[in-house]
Amino acid sequence: MKILLTDNRNKNRSFDIEEVFQFSDVDAELDAKVVANFLLSQQTEDLYFLTGNLKATVATGCDRCGKKVEFDVDQNFRYQIRLEDEPQMVSEYNCTEDDSEVLYLSDPVVETSEILSEQLLLSLPAHHFCDEACKGLCDRCGVNLNEKQCKCRETNENSPFAVLKQLQK
Numbered sequence: 001m002k003i004l005l006t007d008n009r010n011k012n013r014s015f016d017i018e019e020v021f022q023f024s025d026v027d028a029e030l031d032a033k034v035v036a037n038f039l040l041s042q043q044t045e046d047l048y049f050l051t052g053n054l055k056a057t058v059a060t061g062c063d064r065c066g067k068k069v070e071f072d073v074d075q076n077f078r079y080q081i082r083l084e085d086e087p088q089m090v091s092e093y094n095c096t097e098d099d100s101e102v103l104y105l106s107d108p109v110v111e112t113s114e115i116l117s118e119q120l121l122l123s124l125p126a127h128h129f130c131d132e133a134c135k136g137l138c139d140r141c142g143v144n145l146n147e148k149q150c151k152c153r154e155t156n157e158n159s160p161f162a163v164l165k166q167l168q169k
Helices: 112-123 162-168
Strands: 002-004 012-023 030-044 047-061 068-082 102-104 109-111
Touching (some): 030 112, 047 112
Parallel strands (some): 068 102
Antiparallel strands (some): 002 109, 012 030
16 A cells, blocks of 8 residues: 555544565565554654554464464554655764664655565564474474484484494493
8 A cells, every 4th residue: 555645634644454465585485464554644744753553463384393383463663754865874874773763755655565564574583483392303304303203313323423422332
């Protein structure tokens, strides 16, 4: 959805949005159904505040075993929108957290799907596990160690570390 900022009917406008996102360019396939609301407030002719909340149900694969995992996300966000070109910064400029919440737009149009996909990816946990005690897959035969025990570890005499077992005796 595109929000036209120069629509001057009301200084405070609210929007409710539902979207489905499918990311295949992240580490694993990721699907999410997002429900979000936006509140856009005009401060001056070229300064706006955009606040919102997104709630999503995310489906992806467990990082250890690949089993389908679903979890909920609830994320608040805010942006300051300026209708001007982005200022040129010196390469050593240290960006503050407030600086990362400023959108510089040359056209007075906000693309909500870009904001929602950014906020969704920022709110995801670093790792997705089906269970904290997930054992994952065997690195040799690929069996799911949560479902059954493989014999790879017991019978690997070709390993360069197999000699160490003899030192224990």
